[in-house]
Amino acid sequence: MKRLEKPNWQKENERKKTVWLVLLGVLVMVPLLIGAAFVFGNAASEDDSAVFTSELEVSGNRIFVKAGGNFQAALDRAKAGDTIVLEAGAKFVGAFVLPNKTGGEFITIQSSEIAKLPKDGERVGLKDAASMPKILSSGKGKPAIETAPGAHHYRFVGIEFAPANNDYIYNLIYLGAEKLADVPHHIEIDRCYLRSNLPGITRRGIALNSAETIIKNSYLAGFAGAGEETQGICGWSGTKNVKIINNYIEAGAENIMFGGSDPATAELIPADIEVRGNHLNKPAEWKGKYTLKCLFELKNAKRVNFVGNYLENNWEGSAFRITVRNQDGKAPFSTIEDVTVKDNIVVNAGAGINILGSDDTHPSQPLKRLTIANNLFLEIDGYFIQISGGEDVSIFNNTSFDSGFIASIHGGATKNFLFRDNIVAHGEYGIHGFTKDIKSIEAQRTFQNNVIVNNKKIPMNYGAFPPNNFWIQDFNAVGFQNFAQKDFRLAPKSRFKGKGKDGGDIGSNLTLDSPAK
Numbered sequence: 001m002k003r004l005e006k007p008n009w010q011k012e013n014e015r016k017k018t019v020w021l022v023l024l025g026v027l028v029m030v031p032l033l034i035g036a037a038f039v040f041g042n043a044a045s046e047d048d049s050a051v052f053t054s055e056l057e058v059s060g061n062r063i064f065v066k067a068g069g070n071f072q073a074a075l076d077r078a079k080a081g082d083t084i085v086l087e088a089g090a091k092f093v094g095a096f097v098l099p100n101k102t103g104g105e106f107i108t109i110q111s112s113e114i115a116k117l118p119k120d121g122e123r124v125g126l127k128d129a130a131s132m133p134k135i136l137s138s139g140k141g142k143p144a145i146e147t148a149p150g151a152h153h154y155r156f157v158g159i160e161f162a163p164a165n166n167d168y169i170y171n172l173i174y175l176g177a178e179k180l181a182d183v184p185h186h187i188e189i190d191r192c193y194l195r196s197n198l199p200g201i202t203r204r205g206i207a208l209n210s211a212e213t214i215i216k217n218s219y220l221a222g223f224a225g226a227g228e229e230t231q232g233i234c235g236w237s238g239t240k241n242v243k244i245i246n247n248y249i250e251a252g253a254e255n256i257m258f259g260g261s262d263p264a265t266a267e268l269i270p271a272d273i274e275v276r277g278n279h280l281n282k283p284a285e286w287k288g289k290y291t292l293k294c295l296f297e298l299k300n301a302k303r304v305n306f307v308g309n310y311l312e313n314n315w316e317g318s319a320f321r322i323t324v325r326n327q328d329g330k331a332p333f334s335t336i337e338d339v340t341v342k343d344n345i346v347v348n349a350g351a352g353i354n355i356l357g358s359d360d361t362h363p364s365q366p367l368k369r370l371t372i373a374n375n376l377f378l379e380i381d382g383y384f385i386q387i388s389g390g391e392d393v394s395i396f397n398n399t400s401f402d403s404g405f406i407a408s409i410h411g412g413a414t415k416n417f418l419f420r421d422n423i424v425a426h427g428e429y430g431i432h433g434f435t436k437d438i439k440s441i442e443a444q445r446t447f448q449n450n451v452i453v454n455n456k457k458i459p460m461n462y463g464a465f466p467p468n469n470f471w472i473q474d475f476n477a478v479g480f481q482n483f484a485q486k487d488f489r490l491a492p493k494s495r496f497k498g499k500g501k502d503g504g505d506i507g508s509n510l511t512l513d514s515p516a517k
Contacts, residue, residue, distance in 0.1 A: 064112070065092070071135070072096050080153060081105035086133035088113040093164045095142035096135065098151040098184070106188070111158035117191050123217045123246050124158075124191045132160040132193060137202075139167030146174040147210070149182035160193040166200025176209030176238060180267055183238035185211040189218055196222040203228060205251070208235035208242060216245040224252030224282075224290040232256060232280075236300070237263040239270035246277040246516070252290045254321075255280040255311075259299025262331035269335070271302040275309060277516045282313040292316050295349070299325035300334040307340065310516035312347040318386070319349040319377075323356035326364040335365035341372045345514050351382035352400060357389025357414060366391055373397050376488060376510040383408050384424050391415040397500065398422045399488055399508040401475070403455070405429040406465065420448040421500040423478060423507035425455040430464030444468050449501050451478060470496070478507075486512050 057064040061082045063074045067090035074084045075096065080103025086092065088111050101107065111117065113131040118124055137144040144161050161172050172194055177183050187210050196202035205220045220232045232251035233244060235258050249255045256278075258270040280295045295311040296319070298304060311319055320341065326334040346352070357367040367390035374397045377384065382404035385395060388411030396418070405427035407419065430452070434443055443466040450469045454460075463471060472478065479494025481487040489509050490497045496506040 066090060075099060075107075075109075078107045079103065080107065083108040083110065085110055085112050086135075086159070088116075088131050088133055091134045091136055091164075093136045093138050094144075095138060096145050098145065098147045098154050100148045100150040100152070104153060106153045106155045106186070108155045108157060109159060110156070114158045117158045118217070120190070121217065121246075122191075123248060124193060124219050125248075126193070126219065126221075128158075128191075128219075129160050129193050132158050134160045134162060136162055136164035137167075137169050137172060139163060139165045139169065141168060141170055143169065143171045143174040143207075146171075147176065147184040147187075149177045149179070149184075151184045151187075153186045155188040155190065156192055157188075157190045158192065160195070162195045163197045163200060163202055166197050168200070169196075169202040171204045171207040172196070172202050173205065174207045174209075175213065176207055178264075180238065180265065183209070183211050183240075183268075185213070187213045189215045191216075192218045194218065194220045196224075198222050198224065201225040201228055201230070203230050204234055205232045205249075206234075208233050209238045210235075210242070211238065211240040213239075213242045214245065215247060216243070218247045220247060220249045220251070222250060224250070224286055224292075226290055228291055229253045229260075230291070234258070234260060235270045235273075236261040237268045237270075239273070241272045242270075243274045243276070244278060245274070248279045248281070250281055250283060252282065252286065253293040254297045255282075255295045257297040257299070258301040258304070259297075259325060259334070260327055262326065262328045262334070263300070266331075266333040269300055269302055269333070273301060273304045275304070275306045278309045279517050280309060280311045282315075284313065287313075287315050294321045294354075295319045295346075297321040297323070298336050298339065299323060299327060300331070300336065301339070302335065302337045304339045306342070306344065308343045308514075308516055310345050310347075310514040311349075314349040315381075316350050318351035318354040318382075319346045319380075320353040322367070322370065323354060324358050324364050324367050324390075325356075326359045326362035329362040332363040333365060334359065336367045336370070338369045339371070341370075342374055343510065344375045345510055345512065345516075346375065346377045346380070348379040349377075349381070351386065351404065352377050352380050352384040352402060353386070355385070355387040355390060355393065357387070357391070357412065360388075360411070368392055370394070374508050374510065375399075376508045376512075377401060378486075380404070383427075385419070386410070387414055387417070388412060389414055390417075394418045396420045396422060397504070397506070397508060398424075399510075400424045403427060405432055406450075406452070407431050407434070409433040417446050418448070419446060420450065421502075421504075421506045423451040423453065423496075425453045425475075426458070426463060426465070428456055428458070431466075432464065438464050439466060449499070449506065451496055451506055453478070
C-alpha cells in the first residue's frame with residue numbers, strides 16, 4: 001500500500017520545533033558547562049585577594065584552593081606554568097608530594113593575599129603569617145612537603161609551613177632522592193614562614209638535597225631540641241647550585257649545615273653553594289635548654305661562598321665549624337674544597353672558627369683552598385682560630401675581639417697556611433702549638449703583619465707570636481673610627497691605616513650596620 005507523505009505545512013512546523021528544542025538545550029547547557037569549569041579553577045589576579053565560591057576552582061592556568069579543599073589534587077592537576085592559589089589563613093594538613101611533571105615552567109604555589117606580603121627581595125617576619133595559608137605536617141615523622149623522584153620547577157611564595165601537632169618530625173620540607181638521576185631541581189621557597197611547635201621537635205626545617213634551588217626572604221624559627229641534632233637548613237646528598245639568600249634562621253645544633261651523612265657517590269657531594277645576607281640566631285631563652293653547637297658548619301662540600309651574613313648567640317663552641325667528615329665511614333671521597341667566608345659579622349660566641357683538614361676517625365680527602373677574609377668577630381669567649389691540617393688556608397683582614405687566644409694549631413701541619421693583616425686579641429697564649437720556636441722563619445712566613453692586642457695585660461716577653469707583627473697594649477691603641485660606638489673601621493689617623501700587605505687597611509672594614517640583621 002502506498003505510504004502517504006506529510007503535507008508541506010506540517011513538515012515546516014516540525015522543523016521549527018526541532019530548531020527551538022536545540023536552542024533551548026544550548027541555553028540550558030552553556031551555564032552548566034561554565035559552572036563546571038569554575039569548579040576546578042579561578043581567574044583572580046596575582047595581586048588581588050581571591051573570592052572563593054567552591055573548594056577548588058580553575059580558570060586558565062590558575063587554580064584556587066579554599067579552606068577544606070584538596071591541595072594534593074591541585075598539585076596533581078597543575079601543569080607547567082600554572083599557579084595554585086591557597087586561601088590565606090586556611091589549613092592544609094597532610095604529607096603532600098610534589099609530582100614529577102613535564103615542562104620547564106614553574107608551578108607556583110602562593111597565598112591569596114600575596115599583595116599584603118613584603119615585595120620580592122624583602123624578608124617576611126612573624127607579623128606576615130596572618131596573610132599566609134598554612135601547609136601543615138600531619139605528624140608521625142612525615143614532612144609537610146616532599147618531592148617525588150625527579151620533581152622540578154616548583155615555587156612557593158607566601159606560605160606558612162609547620163607541624164599540625166607536637167609529633168616528632170624529621171624534616172618539615174624534604175627535597176631529595178636516593179639516586180643522582182632522581183634529584184629534584186629548580187625549587188624556590190620565597191617569603192615563606194617555617195616553624196616548629198616547641199616543645200615538640202621538628203628536627204630540620206628544610207632538607208636541601210636538591211639542585212638549582214633558592215631559599216630566600218623567608219623566616220625559619222624554632223628548630224631546636226635537647227639532645228637533638230637540629231638544623232634550620234641542611235643538605236648532604238645531591239645539593240648543587242643552591243642559594244640561601246636574605247633569610248632569618250633559628251636552629252639549635254647548626255643553623256645551616258652541609259654534609260653530616262654520607263652521599264652514595266662523589267657526584268652527590270654538596271657543591272656550588274651561596275649563603276648570603278642571612279641572619280643566623282639562637283634565641284637567648286635556648287641557652288642551657290637545648291643542644292647548641294655552631295651557627296654554620298661544613299662537613300662535606302665544594303665551592304661554597306658564605307658572604308655578608310650576621311651571626312649571633314652561640315654560647316657553646318665555635319661560631320663556624322669547617323671540619324671534613326666521612327660521617328658514617330662509607331664516603332672516603334668526603335672533602336671540603338674552595339670555600340670563602342667573607343664580610344660576615346659574628347656576635348657572642350664561645351669561639352671563632354674551628355678548622356679540621358681531614359677526618360680524624362675515618363678516611364677522607366684533605367680540606368683545600370679555604371679563605372677567611374674581612375670578618376668582624378665580637379664578644380668571642382675563646383679562641384679566634386683552631387686548625388689542624390688542610391692545604392692552602394688564608395686568613396686575612398679580620399678583626400676579632402676574642403678572650404681566648406689567637407690561634408691553636410694541633411694535629412697535622414697545614415700546608416700553605418697564611419695568617420696576615422688581622423687585628424686579634426693575644427689572650428693568655430697567643431699562637432699556641434705552631435712550632436717549637438714561634439720566632440722561627442717558618443712562623444714569620446705564616447703570621448705576617450697582624451696587630452696583636454694585649455687584652456690580658458701580660459708582660460711583652462711572654463707574648464707568643466712572631467716578630468714581624470705589631471704588639472699594642474689595648475684596643476684603644478688601634479685607632480678605630482669610634483671604639484665606644486663600635487665602629488671598628490680604622491680612622492684616618494690610625495698608624496695601621498693603609499699598612500696592609502696589599503696596600504689596604506689592616507683588619508676588617510665592616511660596621512655593625514649589617515643589612516643581614
